[in-house]
Amino acid sequence: MIVGIFLTWDNSLNTWEKSGTLDRELNIFKKLHQEKGVQFVIFTYGDKNDCNYENKFEFLKIIPIYSKIKRSKCRLIRVIKSFIIPFKFKNELSTVEVIYQNQLLGCWVPILVKILRNKPLLIRTGYDMLDFAKKENKSFYIKVFYKILTTIGVRASDLFTVTSQTDLERFKYKYPKKKNKFILRPNWVEIFNPKKLEDRKSNHILTAGRLVTQKNFQYLITEFSNTKEVTVIDIVGEGDQKKELQILAEQKRVEVNFLGKLNHSELQKLFQNYKYYISTSLFEGNPKTLLEAMASGCVVFASNINNHKEIISHLNSGVLFELKENKLKNIFDEYKDDKEKLSKISKNAVELVKKTNGLSSLVENVFSDLTEINSSKY
Numbered sequence: 001m002i003v004g005i006f007l008t009w010d011n012s013l014n015t016w017e018k019s020g021t022l023d024r025e026l027n028i029f030k031k032l033h034q035e036k037g038v039q040f041v042i043f044t045y046g047d048k049n050d051c052n053y054e055n056k057f058e059f060l061k062i063i064p065i066y067s068k069i070k071r072s073k074c075r076l077i078r079v080i081k082s083f084i085i086p087f088k089f090k091n092e093l094s095t096v097e098v099i100y101q102n103q104l105l106g107c108w109v110p111i112l113v114k115i116l117r118n119k120p121l122l123i124r125t126g127y128d129m130l131d132f133a134k135k136e137n138k139s140f141y142i143k144v145f146y147k148i149l150t151t152i153g154v155r156a157s158d159l160f161t162v163t164s165q166t167d168l169e170r171f172k173y174k175y176p177k178k179k180n181k182f183i184l185r186p187n188w189v190e191i192f193n194p195k196k197l198e199d200r201k202s203n204h205i206l207t208a209g210r211l212v213t214q215k216n217f218q219y220l221i222t223e224f225s226n227t228k229e230v231t232v233i234d235i236v237g238e239g240d241q242k243k244e245l246q247i248l249a250e251q252k253r254v255e256v257n258f259l260g261k262l263n264h265s266e267l268q269k270l271f272q273n274y275k276y277y278i279s280t281s282l283f284e285g286n287p288k289t290l291l292e293a294m295a296s297g298c299v300v301f302a303s304n305i306n307n308h309k310e311i312i313s314h315l316n317s318g319v320l321f322e323l324k325e326n327k328l329k330n331i332f333d334e335y336k337d338d339k340e341k342l343s344k345i346s347k348n349a350v351e352l353v354k355k356t357n358g359l360s361s362l363v364e365n366v367f368s369d370l371t372e373i374n375s376s377k378y
Helices: 013-019 022-036 048-055 075-082 108-117 129-135 140-156 165-174 176-181 217-223 242-252 264-271 288-295 327-335 339-357 359-374
Strands: 002-006 039-044 060-064 098-102 121-124 159-162 182-184 201-208 232-236 255-260 274-279 299-303 319-321
Touching: 002 108, 013 022, 013 048, 022 039, 022 264, 022 359, 048 060, 098 108, 098 359, 108 121, 108 140, 121 359, 129 140, 140 176, 159 165, 159 176, 159 359, 165 176, 165 182, 176 182, 201 264, 201 288, 217 232, 217 242, 217 327, 242 255, 264 274, 264 288, 274 288, 274 327, 288 299, 288 339, 299 327, 299 339, 319 327, 339 359
Parallel strands: 002 039, 002 098, 039 060, 098 121, 121 159, 159 182, 201 232, 201 274, 232 255, 274 299, 299 319
Antiparallel strands: none
């Protein structure tokens, strides 16, 4: 089977490398090639320099879209030009049997391929773009655009995968006539042999994410006010709120280290050094870093939101808390020194993630999905 992968609109392999996620994002396709013999042609929104990655990822045939189409500096013109992609790359698409769109943004391109070349289409989403836009108070026009994009994506795809049960239920409710197209495929994580909790930092807390409102780091810092000599918070990530958070940490007398952006392998190693991982997010999809922290044996304290609750069983595989004043600090102080409870939570978290989010199970599921739509069962 030959699968044509379309990246998220305007993303390239170089984009993934700069974000530190290149190896992780491509690992699922590597495993599908090694274990199932699937061949991949990947269409990237990069230039000819993306072809340099073929030496490292020999299981991929890389087709940079901007090697044939001139990339405009204007986003609107790039969108307009994207409609000619199925025509410009008709030869490269001729051998492709199944189209795989990675994330909803940009799905109009593979939809055109599906219509013009009668190819089955799988759209994979990591989160509900429209739901996030509403929660982030995006402009009316962006929300309308995401609504249209979601609707045409659902209608045109043969299979539409989501990563969380919350998203699955929302999509089935919104599109009842298309409910058989939706399927749950959680994010995968690598499973390691976790270091013992007693060998990890006990006065440091790790958290990771973009420094934006969604991650709610202001709440995290405020909850640990006046702990400068006792507790250290290490934050992995970059974003517009860094200066604001630095000032807040000074005002609240909290020691915070901003570790910047780390690539995936660096972050995996870092998890092993921490006993505690905290997520104060206001909303999430199927959060990879939280799952990776659990897989690494960290004791995870997470905000009591739907997408965390479907992952964590309170006091069994993690600790949930309400996003209210003193709720996080009180529950953290209650359990941080309970060695027996923490050991149980750590072990249960590793076993849970191994069972539900292991790469091997996802390889089987994705191969099944691709095989079924290729045989026109959807």
